[in-house]
Amino acid sequence: MKYGIKCADELFQARTFFVGGNFKMNGTNASIKKIVEDLNAVDLPSDVEVVISPPALYICWAKELLTNPTVKIAAQNAFPKSSGAYTGEIAAPQIKDAGADWVILGHSERRTIIKESNEFIAEKTAHALENGLGVILCIGELLEERDGGQTLVVCNRQLDAVIEKVKDWSNIVIAYEPVWAIGTGLAATPEDAQATHSEIRKYLAEKLGEDQASKIRILYGGSVNGKNAKSFSACPDIDGYLVGGASLKPEFVDIIKSRE
Numbered sequence: 001m002k003y004g005i006k007c008a009d010e011l012f013q014a015r016t017f018f019v020g021g022n023f024k025m026n027g028t029n030a031s032i033k034k035i036v037e038d039l040n041a042v043d044l045p046s047d048v049e050v051v052i053s054p055p056a057l058y059i060c061w062a063k064e065l066l067t068n069p070t071v072k073i074a075a076q077n078a079f080p081k082s083s084g085a086y087t088g089e090i091a092a093p094q095i096k097d098a099g100a101d102w103v104i105l106g107h108s109e110r111r112t113i114i115k116e117s118n119e120f121i122a123e124k125t126a127h128a129l130e131n132g133l134g135v136i137l138c139i140g141e142l143l144e145e146r147d148g149g150q151t152l153v154v155c156n157r158q159l160d161a162v163i164e165k166v167k168d169w170s171n172i173v174i175a176y177e178p179v180w181a182i183g184t185g186l187a188a189t190p191e192d193a194q195a196t197h198s199e200i201r202k203y204l205a206e207k208l209g210e211d212q213a214s215k216i217r218i219l220y221g222g223s224v225n226g227k228n229a230k231s232f233s234a235c236p237d238i239d240g241y242l243v244g245g246a247s248l249k250p251e252f253v254d255i256i257k258s259r260e
Contacts, residue, residue, distance in 0.1 A: 016239075019051070020102075021051070021246075022244050035052070036066055052072075052247065053073070054073070056090050060099065072101045092132075102134040103136070104138065104242075126162075134173065136242060137174050141180075159200070159207070175221045180222075193235065194232075201237055
């Protein structure tokens, strides 16, 4: 599938820009209060969807503090069961009950440190969707996979597991995060990121159909900050960002406003 320039531009404009902030295992009552209150005080663009993801312990706290209607809350993980003897895990219904609307699944740290398989992530994705959560689905390659020319092979394999279990992707946002760029200060060039995003969308079109693929938002994640965000925001297949460390800092607002 190839979009003409005009068609690609129209589709790009139709997809709502999305900026997610993944706090990871960072934050205290005081620091999260400061972050949320700062977001409450800012006039954020109405055409940008913003999601913050504090540690699970602080979801209720962030929800209680949040007054800016532009900002929603995500959990950082969810188990594929609604309840039961699964010590340390949290369930999608519990996440909803705490006031969150989204969950991040498949993050490279879960894949590499916790050793979650593509199939397990797909199972979690299907279960989260069934329970009314939107899913920020993370995909991406390791440095050695990139150097070996395997970027799309890896990303497609990660997508295939979810495609097997989920046919309606209207509540999935994909976050392409090259693992070699997460927290390293390195970032793909806008041209390289756009090329990868374009190929991901083409693959989704082959598997899910052009109409559905054209509507799926594909975010870039990998050392995005207030200085480089604008350079990515004009790329037609980059529909926003999943931000790590910068989401804990004032520059997160600059990233949210990078498309202005």
